[in-house]
Amino acid sequence: MANINETAPDLKVDETHISPVERRNSLEKHLQHRPDAQDLKNRHILLDTNAAPALQAAQLQLEKERNTDNLRKGLEHRPERGDLINRNILPDTNAAPGIVANQKALDKQMRTDALEQKLQRRPTADELVQEGILDANEKPQ
Numbered sequence: 560m561a562n563i564n565e566t567a568p569d570l571k572v573d574e575t576h577i578s579p580v581e582r583r584n585s586l587e588k589h590l591q592h593r594p595d596a597q598d599l600k601n602r603h604i605l606l607d608t609n610a611a612p613a614l615q616a617a618q619l620q621l622e623k624e625r626n627t628d629n630l631r632k633g634l635e636h637r638p639e640r641g642d643l644i645n646r647n648i649l650p651d652t653n654a655a656p657g658i659v660a661n662q663k664a665l666d667k668q669m670r671t672d673a674l675e676q677k678l679q680r681r682p683t684a685d686e687l688v689q690e691g692i693l694d695a696n697e698k699p700q
Contacts, residue, residue: 577585599605610618643649654662687693 594602596605600607606615606619608615608618640649644651650659650663652659652662682690684693684698688695688698
């Protein structure tokens with residue numbers, strides 16, 4: 560009888576045959592490093608439930624429906640945009656959302672600059688004493 564490699568040179572023969580003993584040892588080695596059930600639950604690989612396996616799919620579906628219902632109820636009771644603007648939660652602007660942050664930063668910088676200019680122009684304590692706004696003994700140091 561001819562060797563497979565001689566009759567069909569394109570076919571490769573698996574010469575790395577693993578004995579049943581080696582396979583069992585390999586399996587035992589892998590089982591020793593197997594993560595425990597709680598680790599798999601923490602990593603969301605196993606469902607964290609005490610329900611019977613036959614009921615787990617129904618339990619998961621009911622949980623999804625409950626979350627959907629809660630979200631729908633929350634969206635129904637959500638305040639209108641105008642209310643949020645009146646309560647200063649949302650900015651009163653028609654600008655695109657991408658530039659609102661830049662607009663806020665610019666407004667803040669403009670207020671900072673205006674305050675700085677007013678502080679530089681305020682009168683000194685000596686000038687306030689001369690104008691009679693402060694008494695000499697009230698003069699800040």
